[in-house]
Amino acid sequence: MLAELLQFLFSGITVGAIYALVGLGFAIIYNASHVINFAQGEFVMLGGMGTVFFIGLGLPMPIAILLAIVLTVIVGLGLEKFAVEPARDAPIVTLIIITIGASIFFRGAAQVVWDRNIHSVPAFSGNDPIMIGGASILPQSLWIIGSTVVIVVALHLFFNRTMMGKAIIATSHNPLAAKLMGINTRIVLLLSFGLSALLGASAGILIAPISLTYTGVGIMLGLKGFCAAVLGGLGKPMGAIAGGLIVGISEVMTAGYISSAYKDAVAFIIILAVLFLMPNGLFGGRGTERV
Amino acid sequence: MKSLIKQAGLTALGVVTAVGLATGNAQAAETIKIGSFLAVTGGASFLGDPEKKTLEMYVDKINAEGGVLGKKLELIVYDSGGSPKKAVPFAKRLINDDKVDIILAGSTTGATMAVIPIVEKAGIPFISFGGAGVIVDPVKKWVFKTPHTDTLAVQKIFKDMKGRGISKIGLLSGSGGFDKSCRDNVLKLASGAGITLAADETHGKGDTDMTTQITKIKNTAGVQAMLYCGFGAATSIVAKNFKQLGANIPHYQTHGSASKSFIKNADGGAEGVRLPAAALVVVDALPDSHVQKKVAGSYKKMYESKTGSEISTFGGHAYDGLMIAIEAIKRAGSTDKAAVRAEIEKTKNYIGVDGVYSMSATDHLGLDEASFVMVEVSGGDWKMLK
């Protein structure tokens, strides 16, 4: 009984951490620009596939991972510079469709440059499960959870202790005021995309040993990450973390105790419920709007 | 009036030009046109990609050797992305616009089923590469298929289970068409084969972790084995999860997993998994006296040298489909659709890589259980079971 619950919990927290990282990416970009970046899932894909590519070139794993992250960040910066910035005065809906175009472009490019096969990535520290209380957890899961904690702490420090981080927060509250205070909002936007790309790539690399990777892996993960961000209030980075864990755990609990057939629906039903009952997300405050 | 004309002009520009530009057909010299739509990209690309490569390489080979009935073969392949929604317009395009003589297509059951009404109405022979039995059962006049059906696969699996004294199993399946059709077959055939289903779990598309479902199956009282119906990345993930959870019961999968990448990506988790596969998969282990050894062996050599990747059964379906079609066209002496159809139906003892085909008016597949072999993953490779 308990062993089973623990097993489900391990699974839920692991997958929830991944959703959280992806959701964080959505939240940070939304904060800076009110754009929902539908190419976020592709950052996840580039992280995983990039690692496969660099390992295939014969590079040792840590270097491959680093290069994959660098590659994704460059792509993210490129997306901002060449697709979002030129259209910055466009209506939000247009920008969203542009990011959708970008996600299609990245997928198509990945298929041409790499291939359409499914690839595996070696686990960071082996595949032997660790038994805790009758349930097994993979070392990779511990890597995922641990890395997510580290990343969250680092982000928290970044946003609250560094000048750049505070500039990003300021811009998300009021871009005009931020500009008047001398903050270069263009750089803030660029940085936000780079940061989100970093987060997405990390998620992709962390989960690849467990879930395999291929050019289409970003679609579902991107969608669930978006759910996580929405639950958290879309714009509250820490909310996205909680949102991710909630989506992950509730999915697993539904599959475990109710019906595995509808487990995917549960995340979206929760969103609908939250919207009806707590419209600003679980962590959003009341909003005001200037006339 | 000016803006009227402007509005008219713009809408005309948009609509007419877009549709009109879709005409892009150069009329080639007299050729035999083979039409195809395959899941080259998308979630089922490990089906469509080898199928496309196989068709292309053999059409080139046959053309280099002089073609068929003195004419060159012309292959037209569209990418359906594994979606029936996309397959339907492509099928209509092949029939009405490209005016092909025969259709060899349909990597997935879904795409195949969607297209059948169109093919039947147009009266054009269609050989499908889809897996489910429902494609040819009930028999449709113009529709044939080359892969083993999931009905045969499930029967084969149940037979092996009974041989090991297994009677109570847990089932895990995905949410795709193949998965659901396989599950339907399990539910239908279980009691007749003396098997009871003690657990019935499913997972979603793109899921990265099935430990929850496998835990439930493993913990169900009396469960003696697990059967997984699915394909793609999920097959390897299930195998890995199964190993992680230390489940000590026999693990079966279906012919949807019959590819080396399943074993490789499962990172050791595939050891001991049993599944039914076409002889092609274990061709190197076949004795020289085996009737399929020569054909399967030469396909394997050609495919692997031309593409640099391992063979897959799915490419084999395309090979068999193409060859059966070519033989039928030769026997008919023309590309007349009704004549070719009749000849396909008359295919007897044709030695393919999937098996030996003998079709008839009531059997548009022509394969039986004997052509399916039960294999087990051992030492990272396939091992044929007696």
Next chain:
Amino acid sequence: MNALAKPETGGILALAIIIAILPFLLPNSYYLDVANRVGINAIVCVGLNLLIGYAGQISLGHAGFFALGAYFSGILVSNHGWPPLVAMLTGALFVGLLSYVIARPIMKLRGHYLAMGTLGMGIVISIVLNQEGELTGGPDGMSVDGFSAFGWEPGNEQVWYWMIGGLLLVAVWLALNLINSPVGRALRSVHGSEVAASVAGVDVAHYKVLIFVVSAVFASIAGSLFAHSSGFLTPSEGDFFHSIELVTMVVLGGMASVFGAVVGAALLTTLPQLLTVFHDYEMLVFGAALIITLIFMRRGLVPTLLSAFKRRKK
């Protein structure tokens, strides 16, 4: 003569002429089939455009309404023998109610909450359609009988073409009338500034809900038409990607432009057929084309081209 001078009437006339002439320019029935798909997508987009362009709301689950209309028709007609027209209206009624129930609580809020709500709704619908195989045929889909009303049935693509073309004209006419009515004016004020509009006495939420329901019903009816004309349905008709496709059509063609919606539908429906020449590069080219087009024509094709002509005039 006043009516003719209005650009909208001129536009409808032009559209009618195009619809009338087109079949004679198309080489074979495959093209007619494509044109029929364009028409059906256009009906959905005209409705969706009212929501996005005029009410300023995004729906990320509109394909769900389309699929519901399609499956209502499919299941009621093929499995239960209902008359197709009744099934279509039943579907539309259900969709209307569903959209009302979803929109009412959400529309009171500011921001893009409708986008998220519709996202959730659309995905839940497509999961249900996929899972309930007994009812819907599951992921492999179900076949649907042809349409028949009062003893008459459209037998082939050509008859369907006239039917869809006619309905498209009706849809466009309805949309244009809505925009130019008091309702439309209220909507545009809401789009300009919700706070200002409500200060001026406009019941903001009420109008947003109204437009959402209208656009949902358009989608449902188009879905029913699709079910009968194509003869085969799969749950993917309701999935997230189809919803995104629809939004892309509206945005690309031109938000707040009824004819833009038609152009967008035409372009995006025919594009995959055109792009097959690129083979492996199809996705790449499509993505790039989308990005580039929207960067340079950020309000969509029709409004941008229209204002380019206007500027030339000066």
